[in-house]
Amino acid sequence: xxxxxxxxxxxxxxxxxxxxxxxxxxxxxxxxxxxxxxxxxxxxxxxxxxxxxxxxxxxxxxxxxxxxxxxxxxxxxxxxxxxxxxxxxxxxxxxxxxxxxxxxxxxxxxxxxxxxxxxxxxxxxxxxxxxxxxxxxxxxxxxxxxxxxxxxxxxxxxxxxxxxxxxxxxxxxxxxxxxxxxxxxxxxxxxxxxxxxxxxxxxxxxxxxxxxxxxxxxxxxxxxxxxxxxxxxxxxxxxxxxxxxxxxxxxxxxxxxxxxxxxxxxxxxxxxxxxxxxx
Amino acid sequence: xxxxxxxxxxxxxxxxxxxxxxxxxxxxxxxxxxxxxxxxxxxxxxxxxxxxxxxxxxxxxxxxxxxxxxxxxxxxxxxxxxxxxxxxxxxxxxxxxxxxxxxxxxxxxxxxxxxxxxxxxxxxxxxxxxxxxxxxxxxxxxxxxxxxxxxxxxxxxxxxxxxxxxxxxxxxxxxxxxxxxxxxxxxxxxxxxxxxxxxxxxxxxxxxxxxxxxxxxxxxxxxxxxxxxxxxxxxxxxxxxxxxxxxxxxxxxxxxxxxxxxxxxxxxxxxxxxxxxxxxxxxxxxxxxxxxxxxxxxxxxxxxxxxxxxxxxxxxxxxxxxx
Numbered sequence: 001x002x003x004x005x006x007x008x009x010x011x012x013x014x015x016x017x018x019x020x021x022x023x024x025x026x027x028x029x030x031x032x033x034x035x036x037x038x039x040x041x042x043x044x045x046x047x048x049x050x051x052x053x054x055x056x057x058x059x060x061x062x063x064x065x066x067x068x069x070x071x072x073x074x075x076x077x078x079x080x081x082x083x084x085x086x087x088x089x090x091x092x093x094x095x096x097x098x099x100x101x102x103x104x105x106x107x108x109x110x111x112x113x114x115x116x117x118x119x120x121x122x123x124x125x126x127x128x129x130x131x132x133x134x135x136x137x138x139x140x141x142x143x144x145x146x147x148x149x150x151x152x153x154x155x156x157x158x159x160x161x162x163x164x165x166x167x168x169x170x171x172x173x174x175x176x177x178x179x180x181x182x183x184x185x186x187x188x189x190x191x192x193x194x195x196x197x198x199x200x201x202x203x204x205x206x207x208x209x210x211x212x213x214x215x216x217x218x219x220x221x222x223x224x225x226x227x228x229x230x231x232x233x234x235x236x237x238x239x240x241x242x243x244x245x246x247x248x249x250x251x252x253x254x255x256x257x258x259x260x261x262x263x264x265x266x267x268x269x270x271x272x273x274x275x276x277x278x279x
Numbered sequence: 280x281x282x283x284x285x286x287x288x289x290x291x292x293x294x295x296x297x298x299x300x301x302x303x304x305x306x307x308x309x310x311x312x313x314x315x316x317x318x319x320x321x322x323x324x325x326x327x328x329x330x331x332x333x334x335x336x337x338x339x340x341x342x343x344x345x346x347x348x349x350x351x352x353x354x355x356x357x358x359x360x361x362x363x364x365x366x367x368x369x370x371x372x373x374x375x376x377x378x379x380x381x382x383x384x385x386x387x388x389x390x391x392x393x394x395x396x397x398x399x400x401x402x403x404x405x406x407x408x409x410x411x412x413x414x415x416x417x418x419x420x421x422x423x424x425x426x427x428x429x430x431x432x433x434x435x436x437x438x439x440x441x442x443x444x445x446x447x448x449x450x451x452x453x454x455x456x457x458x459x460x461x462x463x464x465x466x467x468x469x470x471x472x473x474x475x476x477x478x479x480x481x482x483x484x485x486x487x488x489x490x491x492x493x494x495x496x497x498x499x500x501x502x503x504x505x506x507x508x509x510x511x512x513x514x515x516x517x518x519x520x521x522x523x524x525x526x527x528x529x530x531x532x533x534x535x536x537x538x539x540x541x542x543x544x545x546x547x548x549x550x551x552x553x554x555x556x557x558x559x560x561x562x563x564x565x566x567x568x569x570x571x572x573x574x575x576x577x578x579x580x581x582x583x584x585x586x587x588x589x590x591x592x593x594x595x596x597x598x599x600x601x602x
Binding site: 177180182183184185186187188190193197198201204 | 363379
């Protein structure tokens, strides 16, 4: 490479470097630095440097919160994939009306996530339309406690994740060579065998992308668990948020968010390596 | 010969058009049958109705004497070699060939049968490769092995050679014909290439606008086409005063030759241009009426220059007649 083209390369890469350094590496460094500071007696943080915030993670309470976060993010991912796959398949094979259906799938993005969550609060609360309707038809005598439990959080997370799961699966299925499906049937595979043995393996990259796009945001959520779970469901996102607000323990909040990030990055690396093996 | 596949009044009507219009076809066991026609003539839809990917609007598809028109593809004893080969990209070549056997519940015998099929198409060394690592010709052989290993009553081939580059096509054509002879399975092939049909098939069916124009052996359909469409689809036709003639049956005569053979028809003509094709010379000439025609003449018969006065002559038995 001659010096002119090297200079051109630097020129084109510069904006990406500036953004990465300013908005990712510098904040990461600050968070990292905070996580090894000592918490002051009245909030705030100061020297000396210590690993105390990290050692607090051995407390089973936090392990439980982490585990619960992974569990509910896993449930959300699984439900989004299972519910989203048939929808993505339908979209990919819907012919000329595909554009309209795609717009409908993306419709939720036009509304703020906060408003969508409050809509669920409105629907599920004891005086909400679902309970009112059930009482009115005489199915139940007392309103059901639909809100502030694990299921309500899961419902909220799935409703937010579903479009994010459908889009990558759709783009994979749309490119799927349909003659593979016909070939499978031709060779004697029944419809479910065709889906299990051909469609799913061939569209694995799209499924994996969909899983990441639902799992990672669900893992870090604090709005959904706060508003739909009440105090019942503390997730790692709530823990981090609490440390920075009510608890005023910034070093521990910083440490918690870095631990979460390390786990997610580790998972990503393992999964990417497996991708390379597939090729 | 026993009939293995028959179509009885099969039609396929789509919302916008009629793709196949009451087609009758009878294919005896062991035949290599070619369905040819221009694009949109209904040949592919016909093949897809035999495979089970399309359901006929009306009519019967008889496979080994049984009407299978309403059965799903996985309930029919036919197998398809797709134009794109449709090899499963996530499976090795061997696993691709085993796929159909395993769906039939032959789990124990799948491996040896698949290996034998790959040996038959000389692909046993590539058994553990993924389809993406194969060349075009190898992919085609893998697709053939995957279908043939199931010993289908009829093997369906959808434009099997069109994805290959032209140099390879002639070689694969010969291999395909030899393979069909060896396995003895009935082949039904769709192609738009009349040369491919003429060289490969035992019998040819020519389709046009959803209907069958003619079914016959290659020399029948080429030498005695039933309709002007068939004549023109299978090769060039000269129209000399209302008489149809193939270019190779159209001869030229000049003063320097010995007398014309007796009993032949002839007309005066003038040479427009002459093209050297390597194995012959193609002369374009014009009748006094202004109609032009092509004659393929041997390069040993001298040269023809633009403006030369000649006589075009032909034997009466070479005239194409349409009932």
